[in-house]
Amino acid sequence: MMLKTFAEYPPRKRVGLLAILLGIIAAFVGDPTGGVTKRVNLKELAMIASTSNDKVDAKDLAKWIIEGKFDYRLVDLRKQEEYEKYNIPTSECIPVSQLLNSDLMRNEKIILYADDEFTAAQGWFILKANDYKGVYVLEGGLQCWKDKILFPKLRIDASPEEKIEFQKMAEISKFFGGQPQTGATVAKQTAEMPKLKAPVKVKLKKSRGKRKREGC
Numbered sequence: 001m002m003l004k005t006f007a008e009y010p011p012r013k014r015v016g017l018l019a020i021l022l023g024i025i026a027a028f029v030g031d032p033t034g035g036v037t038k039r040v041n042l043k044e045l046a047m048i049a050s051t052s053n054d055k056v057d058a059k060d061l062a063k064w065i066i067e068g069k070f071d072y073r074l075v076d077l078r079k080q081e082e083y084e085k086y087n088i089p090t091s092e093c094i095p096v097s098q099l100l101n102s103d104l105m106r107n108e109k110i111i112l113y114a115d116d117e118f119t120a121a122q123g124w125f126i127l128k129a130n131d132y133k134g135v136y137v138l139e140g141g142l143q144c145w146k147d148k149i150l151f152p153k154l155r156i157d158a159s160p161e162e163k164i165e166f167q168k169m170a171e172i173s174k175f176f177g178g179q180p181q182t183g184a185t186v187a188k189q190t191a192e193m194p195k196l197k198a199p200v201k202v203k204l205k206k207s208r209g210k211r212k213r214e215g216c
Helices: 002-008 011-028 042-049 058-067 080-085 096-101 117-129 141-150 160-175 183-192
Strands: 073-076 109-113 134-138
Touching: 058 141, 058 160, 096 117, 109 117, 109 141, 117 134, 117 141, 134 141, 141 160
Parallel strands: 073 109, 109 134
Antiparallel strands: none
């Protein structure tokens, strides 16, 4: 019954509640590596998790990648084998269990994603609880990236405004190797319930320059 009620909450509220739960666990369970319990501000983290300030929209991320904006690090929290099948261009694979052993720095802007927001919320909490300042989550996860960027859909009864927006998204979709779907195609695929296939990885030239040294 509790799980059913939890599932009925809006995604943003579910992520917030998950962060609170993780906070409670972290507050009472000692650090397995050092045996010391870390104090965290549960109220502050819960407030952040319940807002949209820590979310990045898939369309904004796609725009940054196309424009060559690299003032952030995009982190894929899935397993290496899943990452190799398909990943968002410019991302790097760092499983949740390895976050604190990675070279991520506390003064960097970090965007986390996984198949959905739940795994990303775990990674978000781990980093925020360890004083990483600019941590964000890709809203809707990889599934939202597929729906909005790789396979944008245009309904048969779409308005003129929606058609114009679809034309823009169609070009973005092609850039990332996706396939825009129009009304007839969408109707057919919905009936057959196909599995979305990830496109070939897009290789983009990185130019971050030297990384700033982290302060104390």
